[in-house]
Amino acid sequence: MVSEDLRIAPRVWQVEHIGLARRQGLSTEVYRRIREGELARIASARAAATQSQGWQQRFVWPTVGRISGRFGSQRVYRGEAAAFHSGVDVAAGAGAAVVAPADGVVVLSPPPRFSLEGNLVIIDHGMGLNSAFLHLQHSNVREGQAVKQGQLIGSVGATGRATGPHLHWSMKWQDARIDPQPLAGAMRN
Numbered sequence: 001m002v003s004e005d006l007r008i009a010p011r012v013w014q015v016e017h018i019g020l021a022r023r024q025g026l027s028t029e030v031y032r033r034i035r036e037g038e039l040a041r042i043a044s045a046r047a048a049a050t051q052s053q054g055w056q057q058r059f060v061w062p063t064v065g066r067i068s069g070r071f072g073s074q075r076v077y078r079g080e081a082a083a084f085h086s087g088v089d090v091a092a093g094a095g096a097a098v099v100a101p102a103d104g105v106v107v108l109s110p111p112p113r114f115s116l117e118g119n120l121v122i123i124d125h126g127m128g129l130n131s132a133f134l135h136l137q138h139s140n141v142r143e144g145q146a147v148k149q150g151q152l153i154g155s156v157g158a159t160g161r162a163t164g165p166h167l168h169w170s171m172k173w174q175d176a177r178i179d180p181q182p183l184a185g186a187m188r189n
């Protein structure tokens with residue numbers, strides 16, 4: 001058990017208003033059922049508690065490139081708000097190396113290829129902290145594998161719902177989505 005009092009500071013979020021109707025995704029009954037199964041699979045992977053001590057480390061960037069999407073940003077289509085962006089996007093080229101930002105245990109690795117996330121790898125860093133890497137071209141790890149910080153886990157791709165090759169890195173601590181960017185600090189290209 002670790003306990004610490006934290007001061008919560010307000011933050012300005014990036015909201016973009018778009019004068020177009022929102023592009024409708026797949027919404028058929030068949031898709032809804034597929035998606036339910038996918039989300040259950042992802043949730044059970046994220047619920048896995050490992051004894052990893054990676055949470056204690058200073059995180060590094062899993063890949064380098066321009067930050068093309070920030071955590072918490074949101075698009076509003078003609079007044080209709082889309083879900084806020086739950087991770088940080090790094091626009092690295094297709095095939096660029098993706099490494100573990102900290103030690104951990106792989107709790108999910110393709111297959112399957114998810115309809116939105118594409119090839120998805122999730123690493124548990126212990127203490128309820130985990131990282132998800134979306135849209136990968138390829139995964140170099142298997143479920144249950146322990147990985148070290150900086151170890152190659154896959155390559156950047158555009159699988160799932162992605163307009164171009166990029167890495168979407170999202171993190172969860174217990175039930176809360178958190179911004180990976182301040183954890184990783186300044187990016188060294």
Ligand SMILES: [Zn+2]
Nearest residue numbers: 069088089168
């Ligand atoms: Zn993203």
